[in-house]
Amino acid sequence: MGTGVRVVVVGQVARDLVLTVDGVPDAGASAAVRERAELLGGKGANQARACRQLGAWVAVVGVAGDDPAGRQALDEARAAGLDVTGVVVRAGARTALLVDVVGPPGERRLLEHVEAAVLLTADDVEASADALSGADAVLLQLQQPAAAIRAALRLAGPRALVVADGAPEDAALVDELLAARAVLRADAPEAEALAGRPVRGLPGTVAAATDLVTRGARVVRLAAGADGDVVAWPGGHVVTPLLGDDPVDPTGAGDASTAALAVALAAGRAPEEAAWWAAVAARRAVGHAGGRPDLDGASVAAEARLARARAAGSRAPA
Template sequence: MTPHRPRISVVGSLNMDLVVSTGRMPTVGETIQGSAIHYIPGGKGANQAVGCARLGAEVSMIGAVGDDAFGQEIIRRMKEKGVEMNHVTIQKGVPTGTATILHLPDDNCIVVVPGANGSVTTEMVEEARDIIETADVLLVQLEIPLQAVERALSIAKKAGVLTVLNPAPAQLLYDSILRLADYMTPNETEFAILSGDRSIEHMDLTTVLSRWQTAHHHKLIVTRGSEGVSYLSEGQLKHVPAPKVKPVDTVGAGDCFNAAFGFAMACGYTIDKALKFAVKAASISVTRFGAQDSMPTIEEVGES
């Protein structure tokens, strides 16, 4: 690792995850019995912030929660995990964002209610300008309004801060946003939506990635779950395979990947080494329950 402690700013969502464990998916109109429910702080932004902090980064979170019990609990627990929360706004009269997760034996499905995340403004981002400008890396996602995402990327880009855009949940993005990212990290489904081609799996991935990078001027990294990641290096398609593990809970695996990738890049890793590090971290995370509690430490991931 580099001698300095990397500084990472995360602009994004904070949710309370309501995780319901059950043996199967109910059919329409059916009531079934679950085996457990857990209340776990989550949200893509918060998960990535905790992931970076667990690895040893100095992390600042920028976002919003509601003035309710969920918001208070999220702030308390993230502080305990080492995330600086001075730029998380408490919105009066607005509920904290929630994600209701149906946790099945082999997968999960999720319903997100944005709550306070939908009230994050460009003004809130501006108030954290110093935090963003002095970071080594900025991480952003798409669970807050796009205007706030674009402002954060613009501040970072002008200051020479490395920017990582995790385009999740997927939606079509303006070119003005895409051009502000140094790295973009969609999974295969998200990239199919972004590119407008739902049959991307049948296309020449080298050509698809090359055309995208030429058009939008950033490095594209496509995450592929248990298959690892794919990206271009000097015009050649490269893959980083994921270690074979027995998954327990896949919630937060993508957030762990982004946190570990941002951390490694902030430490000065080459992209090849950073991606190996991030894939290994994400593979460790799926062997444990809970998005934030599953995030590995630097000792667990090692140098990769």
């Protein structure tokens, strides 16, 4: 199902190595690997792939090394239907490597090797000025350097939906994102950085999300641990529970949900409906090792309607 939405994702391109084990060994011990997968990864590529699955046209702005891992990552991105014209191949750099060690269901450890050379610069972003100015939605990973994020903010078209994922090291960038009426998505530790204060429990998460909306954000989605996620917008908010039972690997839930939230909003869906799209996308990411969801707009929309109806029914008075 095509949406007609044009998305540019500004973020990480990496190689993922996913290892499934029965248990993580202690120091000096070893463990057998039951399953192994090597695939395109990184937050930028993951979000781009999810947006493409949901029917958007998608371009990636990122950095790969001039090594076999980088060439393989770009080949996989093209095969997934992504425009990688904006991916810089950095001479002498090694492509980022993320090792996802998946143990008992719901437990994982992530090892990251990300050299400074494969982080975006402002010049890298400015080379994709045409794509950014013509995008309906621009997705920003705030783990990238502030100069690159500021360049993307400056180059995004005036009507583009800006969706920022994470929390920047430069606190001043939060105010710039709020001034740009960005959509903000953060996990629990990042929520505290965005809010500028401790965030405790579901009531604290609701308060932080609504405060960020009051300060200028278009929509805010903050993780609230086992309580699910809070999505707030001017005039309202909803708490979406964690969908599905016994998650295998939490890797990729944030990326899938950010992509679904962005595509739904850019396609004109209401914030509450987009919130349920995000919840469904997260569920589909955690059901297996590696965080690679299987998404399409029609089935996500149908499942989101069903989940929303069930939640409303559970809240109805007996």
